[in-house]
Amino acid sequence: MVLAGLCNPPRNEKSETARFLPLWRAIGEGESGALKSFQELVNSGWGGEDGKWTPELIMGILVNPFSAIEIHPSLAVPHEPLMSEDQWVHAMARFIEEQGIEHALRVLLHTLKGDYVGAEEGAPYGYRNPDREALEAHAAYRYGCQEILRRLGREPNLLAESIRAMRADDSMDREDRAEMLENESDLSLMREVMIVTPDTWDEVSEETHHMVFGYLIKEIGPVGPLGLPDAERFRIIWRIPESPAA
Structure with missing residues (x-):
């Protein structure tokens, strides 16, 4: 900024600073440092x-x-975003961390080509008031199944105890019980249902998964904001509480 003011004629301090910063970074960081930072792209x-x-x-x-x-x-049509940019970046960062950068990028391209959640013809995801509650319920169900498998692997008697607890639960909705x-x-x-273990889970029917889910989990929710870890997004009330020792 000082040198820009000393030039004859004087140069624009803002543009000269923007020109020098990548050169300065390149000295310490190499070729990648010579590129503009994200904020510099936004600004200039x-x-x-x-x-x-x-x-x-x-x-x-x-x-x-x-x-x-x-x-x-x-x-490519105008639409109401379902989340903030920061939430999207956070979710993608977690996806990359868990699945790897190559997988994440290929899924992104596949999505942009039109194969995405809710892409049924006439109801593109995010553009026609998608049933957000249904999407959240599906995510909660998947997380609940994941936690069920974790507990079944550690607690062999959990299913039988949960069935007894469900039958003794007077607060259970009449329609659900029926x-x-x-x-x-x-x-x-x-x-x-009686043979379900983490090893046989993928061999039994989806109806069996729903039965076991109902036996073990009394309630799951409310659903927290997107971007939080699953353990914070979904609060599970078990029929048989998990002991600290387990």
Whole structure:
């Protein structure tokens, strides 16, 4: 900034600072440091106003999915966002951490090509008031099943104890109890329920999964904000509370 003011004629301090910062970073960080930071991109753009290619312009073309695929038209219409940008970034960071960067990027491109949650024709996800409660219920169910498998692996008698606790629960909704009793009349279904372990979970039917879920979990919710860890998003009330020792 001092040198810009000493030039004859004086140069613009803001533009000169923006020009020098990447050069300064490149000394310590190498080639990657020479690129503009995210905030510098926000403040001063990609460059190229003088008709010359900048490293940022080239990077922008390479990272833009539009350069590699034809983005599905339903993803390009104005819509009401379901979450903030910070929440999306946090969720993607966790996804990359858990699944790996290559998997995450391939899933992102696959999504942009039109195969995404709620992509049924005429009801694109996020653009026609999707049933958010249904999506949250599905996420809660998946987390509950994950926790059920964890507990079944550690507590062999948990299922039998939970069934006894459910039958002794006077606060259980009458319709829920009637549905459970009706399901229990299906002997083939109950045979599957009785053999459920973490090892056999993928071999039994989805109806069996729902039965076991109802036996072990009394309530799950309320659902916390998107972006929180699952253990904080979904509060489980077990029919048999988990002991600290387990």
